Amino acid sequence: MKIGILTSGGDCPGLNAVIRGIVLKGDKVYEHSFVGIRDGYRGLVEDDIFTLPRKQVRGLSKQGGTILGTSRMGPFEHGGADRVKEVMEAHEMDAFVAIGGEGTLTVARMLHEEGVPVVGVPKTIDNDLSATDVTFGFETAVAIATESIDRLRTTAESHHRCMVVEVMGRHAGWIALNAGIASGAHAILIPEVPVTLEQVTGWVQATVNRGRAPVVVVAEGFRLAGEDVSAKHGVDHMGRPRFGGIADQLSPLIEELTGIETRSMTLGHLQRGGVPTSYDRVLATRFGTHAIDAVHRKEWGTMVALKGTDIVSVALAQATSELKSVPKHRWDEAAILFG
Template sequence: MRIGILTSGGDCPGLNAVIRGAVLKSSRFPGNEFVGFKYGWRGVVNADLMHLDRQTVRGLSKQGGTILGSSRTNPFEGPCGGPENISRVLKENRIDAILAVGGEGTLTAARRLAEAGLPVVGVPKTIDNDLAATDYSFGFNTAVEIATEAVDRIRTTAESHQRCIVVEVMGRNAGWIALHAGMAAGAHAILIPEQPRSIAQICEWVNSVRHRGRAPVIVVAEGFVLEGMTEAHSHKGLDAFERPRLGGIADILAPMIEAHTGIESRATTLGFAQRGGVPSAYDRVLATRLGMAAVDLVVQEQWGSMVALRGTKIVSVSIEEATHKPKLVPVQRYEEAAFLFG
């Protein structure tokens, strides 16, 4: 069997560990062969391939990024040629299955290709942890650890200057990173897309913290919207990569807080360092296991399925289940965290 793997969408710690897990697992089945499509679906539609074997994936579990490269190409858009073209590429290159590692867009494409009769399985990838059907996705743990360490550092500066600092973390539609990093770092408020709040409420928290003699630290997800703030102002819906450099939500909130409370306030945005570099051990294990299990899906010809984490187990689910709606922070989880606020 000859399997082709691709990685698509934004960078995410653990992509290389998925590739390594899949290749090493596959290498145990005699006759199996592995190739990589370069730069996501672009490599599929252009038949841009590289050979993958035990030697190629050596040491990859701890390496950030993806040796295959990534892109945001969608096989159903533009001149990609859709299923027919991909079917032809597979045939011409004697590839028996595609293992697609990507987010909602990639998985939806994978599902549609499978429905069109192509041999495709998926591995869910979202640094924001917002895909349903999996308890956690790889990369998320690393992002939370990095964000937490940054907030830990920033807090001492807030205290030294008796300032309020607003820290913006990733999370366009779902606030998981803010929720976890905020709880871990003991933030005095956590603001997430799922829970619009008014500036009055935020300032009440800030004042209460200051009243206890402390310097308020707020963790805000990039997709948070103030109650009453239109999406146009919040930049929600814009890709982090495409977002104009007007500054993010933290840059909007800090001066508002300062104006309302009289407390000096500053903003800082954590940026790309959250999504690159060496994955945490947690993400390496999860990504490796997902990569290995995806090979099982291929062997079992479970086209249109993907691997997922449930508790401590790797299971198989239909891609449909994972993509029909995003996994948002439930209100109970937000309220649990909010017990620690203010």
């Protein structure tokens, strides 16, 4: 079989490890051949495809980003399934593996429903896909955010300031929750749990009263309860709002109500960049090797997923039916430590 591989949507550490796992096992065990599809679905509709031999993926597990490139272009505005089938036929491509998050896998499901042979691999630093316990890239993003918050705490303590640190998380606050707990944040604000400005300033003031410099960790999709304070910057190609800047909006409000000098920091794409942690390298490699197993078995319309410590296959429809949000009881566990 000749199999295409694409990475679509936001990049994250571990993508190259997936590609490596697919190609190495596919070549060694099944004797399949591979082609790379440049820049996600763009390459699939614009016929930007190249041969991907085994030697080109050697040593990739530690490399961040993606050697295939990525984009947020969708195929249905550019010929849809018919165009995808046309390009695949021109390259004698029997199937392709789509590595991406909720948007990428939703498109993969739609293509499968129109007869395109595809297998998915879950990728999102937000860890918000409900069909898998963990997605690769998440652990690396949390580690980067935790280290960044640790560094910011030293300067906050020196100047007796409050720091509001914004991390990624459009609809799910997993990064904020885990990085906040790991770094000992004095408040964690996530999209799933609206809180009032009075609650936030209460935690900040209580921290100062104990002689500490407050650190507030906020997910980019958070909004204050009862107030129109959120950060949006238009919409992306799928009509979803672009977030970013909530820390900049919260900081002056906190300073105004408490009189405590407050600074904001948005970590942004730092969380996506750099090399993956050892955990993410292992998980991504396992996803890749199991994805090629699914392709060899012609399990079209499925996605590999982590259940406990095992890699299993689930239907793409199941993977994209709902997002995995932070349960209230998980936030409550952390909230005991606030202030």
